[in-house]
Amino acid sequence: MSEGTPTPFILNRLDLKTLRLFAAICEEGTLNGAARRAAIAPSAVSKRLAELERALCCTLLTREPRGMRPTPAGETLLHHTRRMLGSAEQIALELAEHASGLRGFVRVLANLSAIVQFLPEDLQAFLAAQAGIGVDLEERPSGGVVAGVEEGAADLGICAGRTDPRSLKAYPYRGDRLVLVVPAGHPLAGRDALAFADTLDYDHVGMHRESSIYGTLRDEARRLGRPLRLRVHVPSFDAICRMAQAGMGLGVVPERVHALLGPQMNVVAVPLTDPWARRTLSLVVRPGAQSPAAAMLFDHLRLTADA
Template sequence: MRLDFFDLQLFLNIVDTGSLTKGADRSNISLQAASERIKKIEQQFASQLFIRHATGVKLTVAGQTFTEQAQQLIQQSKQLEQAMLPFSQGLTTKMCLWCNSSAQSEYLPQLLPQYLVENPHMEIDLKEAESSNIIASIEKGSARLGIISGFFNSDHLQTLEFSDDPLVLICPKNHELTAQKELKLADTLNYPFVGLMQYHSLQQSIEAQAKILNINIQYRLRLPNFAAIAQVVATGVGIAIMPKRAARRFNELYDFQQIELIGDWANRKLLLAAQNFSELPVSYQHFVQYLLSQKNKLNMSE
């Protein structure tokens, strides 16, 4: 015999009314049908659940235990119905993902379309911010989930490794720095730069590192995206810093030189960050699992 929720509710109706007859009426079935259903439950569990007397029924100890479990199951079934209601009615579930500029431009465009196609009732709001600001927002509770650079201190958060995300210097082919195979950030900052607009998180991160080195970067031009920067650098206007992934992609279109950058700040990893992943809403947990399952797609061949 399979115990169904109708039987559970019938049992609780009998408990609530203290009467097999009244419980049957509340469940809209006959007294005989109710009695047979209760007998089958008692047979299934080999336990007497009620003591029947002239004025009604009284729970046994086994019946009291069954009552507590039945109440939990009924409550869980109602929660399940509420959780599934948005899907059955075609309603959308919204998530907000905070991310730095590299994640937003180089990684998520490759991963999000598949997720959104597979989950048509989901909407994802991307908020670009500098990693330290994302960390602070998650710590304060104004953000739930973020993708940050592993260079920044996130000890108060839970993190999961998402992808390698090294930075490189790109130069015009005839630039004097092209003789170098690798450079420290300090070796580059006295040359004219082509940079991102000031609101970009990577740009803020570059300028924060320059400030630590007590150097003011000279910008010949600021542009809104990596594609524009790559094109301008190739013409000889200046040098620039961008994610290695972006540089490889645009090097197929524009003729410039890539140079490795040395140091923890440049050889960074992208991390998924949250206060507690297990306490995120189910939709966020599902999204995190998807992102982690796609990590192999992000690996760059050397």
Template sequence: MRLDLADCRLFLCIVDAGSITQGAQRANLTLASASERLRSIEDAVGVKLLERRPRGVVTTEAGDALVHHARLMLQQQALLKDELEAFVSGRRGTLRLHANTAALTEFLPEKLAPWLARNPRVNVELRERTSADIVKAVEAGLAEAGLISDAVETRALQVRPVEPHPLVLIIPAGHALASAASLALSDVQGEPFVGLAPDSALQEHLNGHARRAGFELSYRVRMKDFRGLCELVSHGVGLGIVPERVVWRHHREGTYRRVPLSDAWAQRRLCVCFQDWERLSAPVRDLLEHLLAV
């Protein structure tokens, strides 16, 4: 038995109209074409589906069964169409966004919340990477877009700034360097530090700059998040390097001082990067428009 959705739709048009002539009109077919299709449907199933009467047609028992299943099939087709269109339009699916540590911990949480609330059928998979690694991933097509520092070379990628995101030193209030107007990373070599975990993209970034300056940062302890890092600095355990936004979020009055880093790489902005705006998928483009608007 071969029945396609067009056959089901025509049969329902005839049944609902109670007439082959009117059913053909509803299906935008000629009477001859509709009659031929109907004969083919009945030949395919091997049983009479309609009884022809002077004032129209009525379904047989087999026809009632076909009506029931045809409606279900067309309803499922409509649901499938709506679901697939939701993926195309960006109202459903999973998007992947690469972000550096500062963006992931300090920028995205409060910015993502209203967007996700407006898009309840969209999931976001966040991946923490260094800005340099994000650029490589986007260039290679492994990610559509990423949130990076503009201190890295982005080559052919398109970049749009989101907000200033400089890195600063936080120094215990009683430390000899706490009153400095600004310091370079090389000015604090040999000082004990409170760092982030080794798998932190920001920590890897800082370690790389220290090595290029000819030394290694010395860590007394590493914490999983900025809150813990700031807490230990406030108790005099060591110095820390954090995004400036973190200072205002976790600052405890009188316990540590914020000192700007004078290195050019620390004077950074948070940016989104991508290959081509027009080639972004609908959900990614919508999310980036939201991030750029706030």
């Protein structure tokens, strides 16, 4: 092996504490920020970083006027560090669950549409049949679901069907339909159905910028050559309904979400006629073998999927 190349011995010295500090530097952007997060002296963080760069024979961070930024080598290390730290935390979590009597644990990432509409009943049925298995469910936007499953942060994920699955295998899970929510007295409230283009003369309330629904509405407005008059971004479907109730603007949510939340808020659902308003949610997994618990939940969700 040539001089300057990390040896297996050196790689064995990549302890989790040092990697956690490296990730903190990247995320905080400064040594002082990482030191505060780790509750240690900045000099100790600087020493660990220098030892890490020396061990790996490359520069991991560049110093800039506004902070520190990973080099290409640093980006590579950060990617693998996050996977390693996630795996280490999951080991501790799953072993603790086994110690408490569970025989398996499944990590699931899902978008908000799946969590609100379908997963409560699907997971309840699964856990009732598999009492010895635990499930950790985390909400992320669809792109974050794919990235998280790819990186090993979860065993399986559920995302919008239009999302690029990248290296993952994707399977149909459920279908839904998007509807417009408006206050009961709004001029559009009496319509049986309408096209999205008919809504663009009015103010809108939208989901956060990473939401697949917001991305669809933004792209469709651009295709139509019309501005999307967005008054506010909100983080949840109930917030959209509440804002619509208060007259802040029109909102777009899945039909089943309106059925759960809309009547109490006196907001009306008007179906959208656009083809993209009928959506598919996808179940995504990494290729290859799964843990027994993850395989059981995958099979259960496939069986509950829409035909």
